[in-house]
Amino acid sequence: MAGGAGTVVTGNSAADCGEYNIQRMVVLALETVTPAGSLAVFRDGQVVATLGESGVPHAARLPQALVAWLGAQGLRLEDVTHLAVVCGPGSFTGVRIGMACAQGLAVTRSWPVAAVSTLDALADGWRVTHPDAGVRTVVACLDGMRGEVFTATYHWDGASMALRGEPMVGVPSPADIGDVTAPVTVVGSGAVRYADVWSGAGWEVLDACEPLAAGAARLAASGASPCVTPHALRPVYVRRPDVELARERRLTQA
Amino acid sequence: MKILGIETSCDETAAAVVATTGDAAKPWAVRSNIIASQTAIHREWGGVVPELASRQHLRDICGVVDRALEAAECGWSDIDALAVTQGPGLVGALLVGVSYAKAAALSLAKPIVPVHHLAGHIESIWLEHGPIPLPAVVLVVSGGHTSLYEVPALGVYRLVGRTRDDAAGEAFDKVARLLGLGYPGGPVVDRRAKLGNDQAVALPRPRFTGPSRSKPHLEGMTEFSFSGLKSAAVRLLQQRQDAGPMTDEEVNDFCASFQRIVVETLVDRTFAAAAALGARSVGIAGGVSANSRLRADALTRGVAEGLPVFVPPLSLSTDNAAMIAAAGLRRLEGGAKSALNFNADPALPMP
Numbered sequence: 001m002a003g004g005a006g007t008v009v010t011g012n013s014a015a016d017c018g019e020y021n022i023q024r025m026v027v028l029a030l031e032t033v034t035p036a037g038s039l040a041v042f043r044d045g046q047v048v049a050t051l052g053e054s055g056v057p058h059a060a061r062l063p064q065a066l067v068a069w070l071g072a073q074g075l076r077l078e079d080v081t082h083l084a085v086v087c088g089p090g091s092f093t094g095v096r097i098g099m100a101c102a103q104g105l106a107v108t109r110s111w112p113v114a115a116v117s118t119l120d121a122l123a124d125g126w127r128v129t130h131p132d133a134g135v136r137t138v139v140a141c142l143d144g145m146r147g148e149v150f151t152a153t154y155h156w157d158g159a160s161m162a163l164r165g166e167p168m169v170g171v172p173s174p175a176d177i178g179d180v181t182a183p184v185t186v187v188g189s190g191a192v193r194y195a196d197v198w199s200g201a202g203w204e205v206l207d208a209c210e211p212l213a214a215g216a217a218r219l220a221a222s223g224a225s226p227c228v229t230p231h232a233l234r235p236v237y238v239r240r241p242d243v244e245l246a247r248e249r250r251l252t253q254a
Numbered sequence: 255m256k257i258l259g260i261e262t263s264c265d266e267t268a269a270a271v272v273a274t275t276g277d278a279a280k281p282w283a284v285r286s287n288i289i290a291s292q293t294a295i296h297r298e299w300g301g302v303v304p305e306l307a308s309r310q311h312l313r314d315i316c317g318v319v320d321r322a323l324e325a326a327e328c329g330w331s332d333i334d335a336l337a338v339t340q341g342p343g344l345v346g347a348l349l350v351g352v353s354y355a356k357a358a359a360l361s362l363a364k365p366i367v368p369v370h371h372l373a374g375h376i377e378s379i380w381l382e383h384g385p386i387p388l389p390a391v392v393l394v395v396s397g398g399h400t401s402l403y404e405v406p407a408l409g410v411y412r413l414v415g416r417t418r419d420d421a422a423g424e425a426f427d428k429v430a431r432l433l434g435l436g437y438p439g440g441p442v443v444d445r446r447a448k449l450g451n452d453q454a455v456a457l458p459r460p461r462f463t464g465p466s467r468s469k470p471h472l473e474g475m476t477e478f479s480f481s482g483l484k485s486a487a488v489r490l491l492q493q494r495q496d497a498g499p500m501t502d503e504e505v506n507d508f509c510a511s512f513q514r515i516v517v518e519t520l521v522d523r524t525f526a527a528a529a530a531l532g533a534r535s536v537g538i539a540g541g542v543s544a545n546s547r548l549r550a551d552a553l554t555r556g557v558a559e560g561l562p563v564f565v566p567p568l569s570l571s572t573d574n575a576a577m578i579a580a581a582g583l584r585r586l587e588g589g590a591k592s593a594l595n596f597n598a599d600p601a602l603p604m605p
Binding site (some may be wrong): 048059060061062063064067077091096097098099100101102103104105107108109113178230234235237241242243 | 299303305306308309311312313315316317319320330345346348350351352354355356358359360361362484568594595596597598
């Protein structure tokens with residue numbers, strides 16, 4: 001989450017961002033699903049984002065680090081009109097810290113909140129940093145620990161991204177990704193960790209192209225990730241609790 | 255002053271508003287006390303599953319806080335401070351309450367104080383009864399804790415003894431599970447015990463053979479152990495159940511006998527510690543303080559020994575946020591400074 005590392009600016013003109021009343025929107029985005037976490041602000045068609053310091057627990061530095069960073073951007077909480085939070089998949093605990101923090105801020109300020117998928121944010125980061133890329137399949141891939149990755153598959157037609165199917169969790173395997181349109185780019189921490197698996201299939205491997213909060217801010221501003229009340233925020237765990245998986249195994253074996 | 259308390263340390267998502275009254279005899283009043291219990295979710299597993307608990311806290315917290323404010327007939331702008339359980343407890347569960355409360359406090363520019371869960375249980379006695387004679391000895395007994403505290407002054411809690419192994423509530427859960435009575439075990443064992451003979455089954459009273467961890471003047475008085483009793487109960491039940499299903503009467507007798515031993519142990523140790531420490535009152539708090547026999551036996555012993563006994567009402571016995579709000583008020587009244595840089599601590603020591 002917020003705090004330290006360099007600030008990243010990724011561009012998008014207001015015209016790219018749909019029909020929202022985007023000129024007056026100031027979207028604050030929060031991401032705590034990765035060890036470092038990230039923060040971003042969308043205003044005037046631009047996203048400014050920063051990575052946090054991975055050595056400090058999210059729950060210890062939030063929300064004060066968020067306000068401090070916002071201040072460094074010349075903004076106060078009063079200036080924010082919308083909140084976005086990365087809602088998973090990722091670290092279960094990290095997901096909940098970010099979402100509970102978002103709820104605490106949003107209920108007291110009556111902010112609308114967008115819950116943005118980690119994988120959507122990853123894919124959108126690739127999109128804005130590769131504006132000239134041709135038609136392909138993009139696989140957003142987050143390291144899920146336990147030898148597994150969280151993945152979601154998107155079709156990029158040269159102008160827009162479309163999610164194909166549902167996000168999945170499983171061992172890294174190109175064969176499990178389903179139908180793809182070559183070339184294929186796999187992006188994110190799960191791409192890098194299992195680079196030999198993906199590159200063995202001839203797929204391009206990239207790390208995350210920007211802090212995840214940047215994509216969350218953009219997707220919330222564009223309306224691609226719609227805003228809800230904080231009460232209706234729901235995490236996207238993808239991986240089920242261990243006790244349920246164990247019960248399923250027992251029932252299968254019985 | 256109105257303080258919003260938030261509690262998510264285990265399997266209850268709770269929020270409450272407590273207000274100061276200006277009345278020295280009853281300085282705090284509960285304006286609302288909302289609890290969303292997860293018992294039904296964890297019943298299938300026979301105990302609290304941390305990941306399921308954490309998921310449910312996140313789902314419930316906004317609605318629970320809304321209801322607490324609504325029931326107290328106030329809005330966010332009427333809240334003067336927040337208190338939240340920092341620990342001990344399940345870390346994933348604690349983090350939901352801590353993250354939510356810190357964000358709300360910062361957004362509202364209101365002070366926030368982190369609270370020790372057991373300090374909350376102790377303060378539930380003051381919340382209900384107002385000032386009680388000091389020094390007091392307070393037994394905190396629940397599914398996760400069995401501890402004795404000396405309270406020499408308001409807001410000062412000195413640990414004088416605790417269980418070496420299982421909490422009393424855990425033992426109730428285990429026995430209930432073996433008897434096929436479901437989860438949680440405390441309430442159902444209490445109900446069935448009322449129908450049984452408490453002398454019918456010979457169960458051992460907890461004894462200590464290892465070195466004492468108590469201070470020398472409290473040796474043998476303040477420590478608890480329930481694992482031996484639990485193991486003995488398990489052995490007896492397995493032997494009996496090998497011979498066929500137990501009758502309802504046998505189950506009732508087993509519950510009554512088991513409960514008698516647990517309650518006698520708790521009451522004996524508490525009053526022994528009170529006598530050794532020169533306490534002028536005794537308190538009993540925590541989920542197991544809802545046990546009807548523990549309440550009755552403690553009150554009877556208090557009358558016999560001339561020591562007043564204070565127990566919170568049932569609504570403040572199990573985990574709740576009114577007690578957290580009360581402990582927060584105690585800390586603020588004691589000059590605690592608000593700070594946002596705290597984190598959840600599953601093994602938080604008592605301050």
